[in-house]
Amino acid sequence: MKVPDHIEVRGARIHNLKDIDVDIPLNKVVGIAGVSGSGKSSLALGTLYSEGSRRYLEALSTYTRRRMTQASRSEVDDVRYVPAALALHQRPGVPGIRSTFGTSTELLNSIRLMFSRLANHRCPNGHYLEPSINFAGMLEIRCPVCGAEVSPPSAEELAFNSTGACRECNGTGVIQEVDETTLVPDENKTIDEGAVAPWQTLMWSLMKDIARDMGVRTDVPFKELTEKERWIVFHAPAEKKHLLYYNEKSGNAGEM
Structure with missing residues (x-):
């Protein structure tokens, strides 16, 4: 033919x-x-x-x-004799941070379905299972080697906008890190003198009092702080604190 x-x-x-x-x-x-x-x-x-x-x-x-x-x-x-077709529009929508060729053409939907149904999946003990009709039907599957129950990922779980996202970059492909030298440009200053640049704006000045309440010395040059004190300034977890706030400009004090 x-x-x-x-x-x-x-x-x-x-x-x-x-x-x-x-x-x-x-x-x-x-x-x-x-x-x-x-x-x-x-x-x-x-x-x-x-x-x-x-x-x-x-x-x-x-x-x-x-x-x-x-x-x-x-x-x-x-x-x-028309083959499978994809259409790329002349005016694509404004792409988001996770937009790719696959998302804009919806090709990614088919790829995720194929990987969830046709791929080799691994049991909890590390044994690989060949594709089967049970995978395609989302039926209960047990490893023929060790007998462990296997739950293959669904198409949704392979999406980088949900649980399938990389835990390091959250599906964006970019890992964002803070340059600590830009936060403290001059370590010869004390925190009270404005060593931590972002803390000089309105309300952020409260951070000096919070840091002091958490045990950070704010009256010594930043370069003399201990590793623990520096960690509190840069990475300390959010905690509720009850403290007295003193406004240096107005001279008023308040309780927060």
Whole structure:
């Protein structure tokens, strides 16, 4: 049987297309040109993409199709030899910090489903299990080597916006760290003299009193603080403190 070398479109009549027939080469870069309103987008998106993506999704299980955006049937008599299709819009939405090619095209949804259903999964004792129909059906699975129960990850658990996110970067691909030298640019100053730069703004001045209450000396040069005192300044956990606050500018005192 001869391998098709073109897509056959017959009777396309969506929007500006008036019952047209056209053959489009396969395995080539093809451009669709024409004046405004001639039906370029109707042919590319409303016909080719619509039919290609719809037929691909129809080949998947009902469970899988419920989790993916489905295109409606195109107004066309027949489209033959159209492959699975992806559409990249001319004006993509404003990307977020976790946006990728996979998220913008929804290709990532299919990849996550494939990895959750078709991949080799590992039992709690480190034995690898071959893919099976039980994985695809999310049924109870036990390791044939040690008998341990295996719970393969769902597609949602492989998403980097949820539990599948890297614990180091939270799914952003970037690890943010604070440069401590920018927080204390001059270690010859004491905390009372303004050694910790962010603490010089309104309300942050309270941090001096909190640090003092937690055992940090605020009247000695910052470079002379112990490692414990420096750790309290840079990394101490949030704790509720009851203290008396003195406003140096107004001379008023308050209880917080």
